[in-house]
Amino acid sequence: MLNTIPTYVISGFLESGKTTFIKDTIASDDFFKKGKTLILSGEEGEVEYESSFLKHYNCEVYYFDKQEDFNALALQKIVNDVKPQRIVIELNGMWDLSLIEFPANFKIYQFINFINYVSFPIYFANMRQKYLDTIKQSDVVVFINVKDEQLDELDSYSSSFKLTNSAAQYMVMDENGQLKDAFKVVLPFDINAPIIKIKDDDYGIWYIDTFDHKENYQDKIVDMNVMVVKSSKLPKDSFVAGRLAMTCCSNDIQLYGHLCLNNLKIKLPDRCFIHLVAKVSFEYSKQYDEEECVLTALSIEKIAPLSNPVLDLTK
Numbered sequence: 001m002l003n004t005i006p007t008y009v010i011s012g013f014l015e016s017g018k019t020t021f022i023k024d025t026i027a028s029d030d031f032f033k034k035g036k037t038l039i040l041s042g043e044e045g046e047v048e049y050e051s052s053f054l055k056h057y058n059c060e061v062y063y064f065d066k067q068e069d070f071n072a073l074a075l076q077k078i079v080n081d082v083k084p085q086r087i088v089i090e091l092n093g094m095w096d097l098s099l100i101e102f103p104a105n106f107k108i109y110q111f112i113n114f115i116n117y118v119s120f121p122i123y124f125a126n127m128r129q130k131y132l133d134t135i136k137q138s139d140v141v142v143f144i145n146v147k148d149e150q151l152d153e154l155d156s157y158s159s160s161f162k163l164t165n166s167a168a169q170y171m172v173m174d175e176n177g178q179l180k181d182a183f184k185v186v187l188p189f190d191i192n193a194p195i196i197k198i199k200d201d202d203y204g205i206w207y208i209d210t211f212d213h214k215e216n217y218q219d220k221i222v223d224m225n226v227m228v229v230k231s232s233k234l235p236k237d238s239f240v241a242g243r244l245a246m247t248c249c250s251n252d253i254q255l256y257g258h259l260c261l262n263n264l265k266i267k268l269p270d271r272c273f274i275h276l277v278a279k280v281s282f283e284y285s286k287q288y289d290e291e292e293c294v295l296t297a298l299s300i301e302k303i304a305p306l307s308n309p310v311l312d313l314t315k
Contacts, residue, residue, distance in 0.1 A: 004107035005079065006086050011134055012114035013093035013123065017144045017173075019047040021114065022088055024177070032058040035085025038078070042070060042092030060084070067095045076103040097133055113138040117146040117154070124157070128248050128314065132164045140169045143182055151184070158183040160247045160313045162208040163256060191216045195277070198224035203243045204311050207256050210280070210293045217280045221298065225306060229255060230270040237262045241276055241295055245311040253310055260295040268300070273309075275301040 010018045019041075026037060039049065039061040049061045060082050064070045079087070087106060102108070113134050120143070124131055135141060141161065146154055154172070161170060162183070170182040187209065188202045196217075198206045203224060210217055229240040242257015260278060268274065278295035285292040 004105050005084060006109050007089065007102070007106045008087070008109055009089045009091055009111040009137075010114065011091040011093055011111065011138070013116065013119070014043060014045055015119075016093065016114040016116040017142075018090050018114050019045055019049070021112075021142075022090060023047070023049070023053065026057050026059065026088070027053075031086060032056070036060060036082065037086045037088060038062070038082050038084035039088050039090065040064070040070070040075065040078070041090040042067070042095060043090070064092075067092070067099065070095070070100065072101045072103045075106070079103065079105070093134065094130070097137060110139050111137050112140045112142065115141065115143050117143050117150065128160075129252070132160070132248050132252075135161055135164045135168065138165060138168045140171065141182075142179070143170075143172045146172050155183055155185050158185050159204045159208065162212075163204060163245055163247050163254075163313065166208060166211045191220070194221070196220055196222045198222060200225055200306055200308060201311070204245055204256065204313060207242075207258075210258070214282050214291065214293070217293070218282060220280050221277065222280055222295070223277045224275075225303060226257065226274060226276050227255075227309070228268045228270065228272050228274055229257060230268070234259065235261075237265055239268065241274075241278070243311055244309065245313055247313050249314070258293040258295050260297055262297050262300070264297050264300055266297075266300050268302070273303050273305050275299075275303050 010022055012018050022039065026032070031037060035058070037057065037059045039059055041061060041063050044063060049059070053059070054061060062078055143154065151172070171179045172182045173179050185205065188205060189196055189198055206224070226241040227243060229242060231240070234240070238259055238261050240255065240257040241260035242255050244253050245256050246253045260276070262268070276295070276297060277299040278297050281294050281296065282291040283294050284290070
């Protein structure tokens, strides 16, 4: 049986606080008393791993100047030499994640992505795909250097990030290193209304909130315009009710929708648009091993294609 090594990946662009976080984390636990920590770093920033720090906390660090040198064969050789009980990877944010392969005995426990908000708006405008590719892999995303007056501005990125990865935790770290939730979005619809009416441009916000706050929608009735997507893999008399959304570019348009039970048995062509009134429930899905949102149609009316058939979240 393969002996796996707990591995933690810390990613982000240069000067995003990766090294400081790693050092603070290592210094705050007692792992050094149990075994050696191997640090694999894809860059050398202003903050260093001093020899005294490495010695005191039983760490060893290896630096990689080029991504091609950061490969499974080279990493396994280092592990064989060092024999660590824990691995921390300081990943270069400019590296192509699709080309990275870890040895089979690297067991990724957590992937944390740091974003320095000082440079983020400009970088995100010019390298959106690079950011979102990393977000897809992240368990936790931490924004640093966000001023209080910028929190509302940060909220505007919520839909792009959460539609890319709804399972990740999004946090803001203050100057004292304390974490709090990011993306305090005010819902543009009334969740306490007898019928929750979702405007066309607000569909993405509603979709995300069905994951974040399931308790707000159980047995509620929603009213919205959606696209019908049919598949032979779906249960009989059902379809996916959703919208297409662009989070990065025209090559990254995806469907975001929920299963809808068509107990009304109204015949609907694939990819048509409908005005849907439906009851919301959450049912366990074997495929995803969690509860998923399921809509039960109360009324369906065919409508003309929407003027904005694809939600543009790149603005």
